[in-house]
Amino acid sequence: MASTLSQAGKAWSWFIGSLTNHKSMAAYFEPIIQGVLPAWRSDKIRTQVREIRYENADMFTLVLKPSKQWQGFSAGQYIELTVQKDGAWISRFFSISSSPTYFQRTGLIELSIRIQEKGRITPWLPQALHKGEFVNISPALGDFTLDSKPASVCFIAGGSGITPFRSMLQNIQLEQTQSKQAITLMYYARSAQHFAFADDFEQLAAQHSNITLKLINSEIDGNISSNHLEYFSQANKDTHFYVCGPSPMIQSARQLLKERNYPDDQVHYEFFGPEPIHTDIQTDATQVLFARSHKQVSSTQNSQQTLLELAESHDLKPVSGCRMGVCHQCICQKQSGVVYNTKTKTYSDTGAQEIQLCVSLPINDVVLDL
Numbered sequence: 216m217a218s219t220l221s222q223a224g225k226a227w228s229w230f231i232g233s234l235t236n237h238k239s240m241a242a243y244f245e246p247i248i249q250g251v252l253p254a255w256r257s258d259k260i261r262t263q264v265r266e267i268r269y270e271n272a273d274m275f276t277l278v279l280k281p282s283k284q285w286q287g288f289s290a291g292q293y294i295e296l297t298v299q300k301d302g303a304w305i306s307r308f309f310s311i312s313s314s315p316t317y318f319q320r321t322g323l324i325e326l327s328i329r330i331q332e333k334g335r336i337t338p339w340l341p342q343a344l345h346k347g348e349f350v351n352i353s354p355a356l357g358d359f360t361l362d363s364k365p366a367s368v369c370f371i372a373g374g375s376g377i378t379p380f381r382s383m384l385q386n387i388q389l390e391q392t393q394s395k396q397a398i399t400l401m402y403y404a405r406s407a408q409h410f411a412f413a414d415d416f417e418q419l420a421a422q423h424s425n426i427t428l429k430l431i432n433s434e435i436d437g438n439i440s441s442n443h444l445e446y447f448s449q450a451n452k453d454t455h456f457y458v459c460g461p462s463p464m465i466q467s468a469r470q471l472l473k474e475r476n477y478p479d480d481q482v483h484y485e486f487f488g489p490e491p492i493h494t495d496i497q498t499d500a501t502q503v504l505f506a507r508s509h510k511q512v513s514s515t516q517n518s519q520q521t522l523l524e525l526a527e528s529h530d531l532k533p534v535s536g537c538r539m540g541v542c543h544q545c546i547c548q549k550q551s552g553v554v555y556n557t558k559t560k561t562y563s564d565t566g567a568q569e570i571q572l573c574v575s576l577p578i579n580d581v582v583l584d585l
């Protein structure tokens with residue numbers, strides 16, 4: 216019975232696809248529906264901008280009200296935000312900085328976003344979006360959550376990596392429960408004015424004897440070090456560490472914790488942006504032909520440059536989003552050659568197939584339909 220139904224479903228999809236050239240009737244009627252409901256998308260969750268406020272010189276918070284279809288989230292998760300810029304849909308991933316308790320009480324979520332100096336989207340967003348406008352979001356994603364409840368945890372945050380921890384800590388603040396879990400927050404910022412939510416955290420630490428706050432000004436105290444872990448982390452051998460921030464900080468923290476013999480399952484981390492690529496893959500100097508652009512470039516030996524980076528460094532502008540193998544916006548047709556996918560850790564065939572530019576390294580000469 217189930218297989219008859221699924222065959223009927225496939226036949227219907229095929230019929231709709233042949234008739235409309237779209238995956239569904241909803242996608243076909245999207246432009247008409249958008250006339251009544253701006254920013255409506257058949258594959259996303261329509262969400263209203265309720266407020267935009269600055270947290271400090273380079274971070275702002277978007278307060279959003281998702282429609283009723285949105286299913287909620289766990290503290291520490293992130294979403295894909297999709298907005299329209301110059302007529303094109305653009306997506307970026309951001310951690311939710313407010314708590315599930317806040318969402319249950321108000322129906323609102325907050326994204327606290329650092330303005331990237333040379334970014335295309337983050338400096339533009341707070342200027343372009345206005346209260347009352349609609350954007351789109353995805354369901355909540357990611358597994359950087361506090362599902363198991365270790366007796367002792369140490370959060371290590373760098374810069375905008377504070378956002379998932381703000382979500383976790385705001386839950387405690389709003390629920391006003393006294394937990395026995397020992398929590399230390401080591402929060403690194405590049406100078407005093409770059410700490411966000413510092414007043415909230417100080418208030419929380421003053422109200423809860425199990426919470427310890429260490430605001431670490433990197434300008435004065437330097438970056439994460441063995442001494443910092445020794446004197447600030449309040450850790451014991453059973454402590455679980457949660458690390459979120461820029462790649463160099465995460466890599467240093469992981470190395471330092473390894474040297475202190477913490478097993479991998481006690482060290483949880485989330486990269487903001489693409490995870491650095493480190494493979495033992497040896498590649499010869501290869502030629503990459505961007506066939507549609509009539510451009511042939513060399514990928515120097517073992518440069519570990521992805522095909523997306525290679526294209527961009529030669530003035531091509533392929534579509535991209537997350538740059539970490541999640542959103543699939545950078546999918547491109549490879550016509551020939553072998554690439555290595557750093558996310559799935561697999562090699563492609565030699566023939567034609569779709570690949571993700573942002574996580575693919577050329578292994579031999581490659582021809583792309585780009």
Ligand code: FES
Nearest residue numbers: 536537538543573
């Ligand atoms: S840019 Fe998102 S998967 Fe490549």
